[in-house]
Amino acid sequence: MDRSSPPLDVVSAVPGIAWPALPGPTGAALLALLFQFEQTQWWPAERLRLAQRRQLSALLAHARENAPYWRGRLPRDWPAPAEEPAWEAVWQSLPILRREDIQAAEASEAMLAGSLPPGHGDYREIYTSGSTGRPVRAVRSELWELVWSAFTLRDHLWHRRDLTGTLAAIRESGAGKASYPDGDVAEGWGVSSAALFETGRLVSLNVTTPVAQQLEWLVRQDPDYLLSHPSILARLAAAAREAGVRLPRLRQVIAISETLRPEVRTAIEAAWGVPVVDVYSSREAGYLALQCPDHPHFHIQSEGLRVEVVDEAGRPCAAGETGRVLVTPLHNLAMPLIRYDIGDAAEVGPPCPCGRGLPVLTRILGRRQNMLRLPGGERRWPLLSSNDIGALLAAAPPVRQHQVIQAALDRLVVRLAVARPLTAEEQVAVAAWARAKFGAGFAVTVETMPELPRTAAGKFEDFVCEVPGA
Known part of the structure; x- marks a missing residue:
């Protein structure tokens, strides 16, 4: 020792x-x-x-x-x-x-x-x-x-x-x-x-x-x-x-x-x-x-x-x-x-x-299972760098926590815990951020809430793939 x-x-x-x-x-x-x-x-x-x-x-x-x-x-x-x-x-x-x-x-x-x-x-x-x-x-x-x-x-x-x-x-x-x-x-x-x-x-x-x-x-x-x-x-x-x-x-x-x-x-x-x-x-x-x-x-x-x-x-x-x-x-x-x-x-x-x-x-x-799935069958890791997070905060300064859900091969849901409601311009900027990061072909929905949910075990993942067979 x-x-x-x-x-x-x-x-x-x-x-x-x-x-x-x-x-x-x-x-x-x-x-x-x-x-x-x-x-x-x-x-x-x-x-x-x-x-x-x-x-x-x-x-x-x-x-x-x-x-x-x-x-x-x-x-x-x-x-x-x-x-x-x-x-x-x-x-x-x-x-x-x-x-x-x-x-x-x-x-x-x-x-x-x-x-x-x-x-x-x-x-x-x-x-x-x-x-x-x-x-x-x-x-x-x-x-x-x-x-x-x-x-x-x-x-x-x-x-x-x-x-x-x-x-x-x-x-x-x-x-x-x-x-x-x-x-x-x-x-x-x-x-x-x-x-x-x-x-x-x-x-x-x-x-x-x-x-x-x-x-x-x-x-x-x-x-x-x-x-x-x-x-x-x-x-x-x-x-x-x-x-x-x-x-x-x-x-x-x-x-x-x-x-x-x-x-x-x-x-x-x-x-x-x-x-x-x-x-x-x-x-x-x-x-x-x-x-x-x-x-x-x-x-x-x-x-x-x-x-x-x-x-x-x-x-x-x-x-x-x-x-x-x-x-x-x-x-x-x-x-x-x-x-x-x-x-x-x-x-x-x-x-x-x-x-x-x-x-x-x-x-x-x-x-x-939480790899990003692309329509052509390719998978890749949806890792967010410090630059990516900085760009998200620049698009929407009230963001306190983020989570991206891949709900379908062509659809993403960006969930955000925010200090105040987002303006219409900020929601558009968040959607643009998501398409720039994950792919221009995705339809993006932005959801805001005071606190993001955790699993029953208290865990949290910043990217979740819900596509069947993922």
């Missing part, structure tokens, strides 16, 4: 022993994982791949014997993990698992393992947020949740967070929970750290709270760290800048759940003068990639899952290429997900100058 990192106070579970601390079984297991993570992050890529193949071989054997869905889909005879070309050839011949495959299998419980090996604990059922419009039921083991906690701690340690500080979280909450004006307060940052480290307060507020109230609540809490969705963080940063409000103790902002665009990162950092750290994860698979401690790109968390980025033909993408993301959690033997297409696209990066052997993703582009 870097000597510049904040001190960590380990929780002792043994009566009469305060220091050096002796953690309980869960804390000891987390320490064992973190000790190994400290070593494995520096392994060369070849050694990481070999270790992954060893664990994947165990996962595949378990899935074939215990999960009915996989029984007829996985070959019984695999090359040894050390035989890389032969092993990888068999691996890449496996079919890609789609979201609809999981949903179809749910009725018969076919994807669930009938039993778990000793030490894996009980089954844990969760549901995805359904940002694709099709929620998925997933089942995890207690052991998988332990590994998830270790990656949470790795993220804290990589980014040198002072765990004794106050962490403020604005995110989805249960009905009636974390409501304004008080929100929720917990003594500790959550289950991931509770078994191992002494931590400060966790204060939380529901993501549906209006932005003005969010900002007022934040000022009262005066946190050291702020965690939320990029769209929430961007609006908070803009509101803080307009009101001349500072958060004097704030050290770092953590972005979760949505794609963090470069211009959004820049705006947040400019407003608050602190770095933004991005996290790439999914509820089904856990942490996919964490931002490098030294660079803005991501390191795939190879100790926890295999991530593949493949082109439309299923071939692995090289550095600089963009493809669809397939994930295989290594330790979830409760419901094995093998080569699962999570619906995202990402860009592969070259090895990181930091020296870590963990593979690199340069960019997370978001949901492939």
Whole structure:
């Protein structure tokens, strides 16, 4: 660990022993994982791949014997993990698992393992947020949740967070929970750290709270760290800048759940003068990639899952290429997900100058279903640059938030949250902006409202494609 990192106070579970601390079984297991993570992050890529193949071989054997869905889909005879070309050839011949495959299998419980090996604990059922419009039921083991906690701690340690500080979280909450004006307060940052480290307060507020109230609540809490969705963080940063409000103790902002665009990162950092750290994860698979401690790109968390980025033909993408993301959690033997297409696209990066052997993703582009579809069948990413957003604000200065909906192959709806009603001239200018950005052949409708809607999980996407079959 870097000597510049904040001190960590380990929780002792043994009566009469305060220091050096002796953690309980869960804390000891987390320490064992973190000790190994400290070593494995520096392994060369070849050694990481070999270790992954060893664990994947165990996962595949378990899935074939215990999960009915996989029984007829996985070959019984695999090359040894050390035989890389032969092993990888068999691996890449496996079919890609789609979201609809999981949903179809749910009725018969076919994807669930009938039993778990000793030490894996009980089954844990969760549901995805359904940002694709099709929620998925997933089942995890207690052991998988332990590994998830270790990656949470790795993220804290990589980014040198002072765990004794106050962490403020604005995110989805249960009905009636974390409501304004008080929100929720917990003594500790959550289950991931509770078994191992002494931590400060966790204060939380529901993501549906209006932005003005969010900002007022934040000022009262005066946190050291702020965690939320990029769209929430961007609006908070803009509101803080307009009101001349500072958060004097704030050290770092953590972005979760949505794609963090470069211009959004820049705006947040400019407003608050602190770095933004991005996290790439999914509820089904856990942490996919964490931002490098030294660079803005991501390191795939190879100790926890295999991530593949493949082109439309299923071939692995090289550095600089963009493809669809397939994930295989290594330790979830409760419901094995093998080569699962999570619906995202990402860009592969070259090895990181930091020296870590963990593979690199340069960019997370978001949901492939939300690519712009053109009448000729072509698809492209509808990314908005800072110049694009500047042009929108020049066309309509009252705009506070924007969203573009592709309602049909030839029709766009531009939804705007505005500080005042737009003039007729501004509405015409917004429509012209949309056609200049996305294509002259689109019919454009402009809709305004005080606040743009979010998904049931509190997420927000600035471009949504509603064309059937997208």
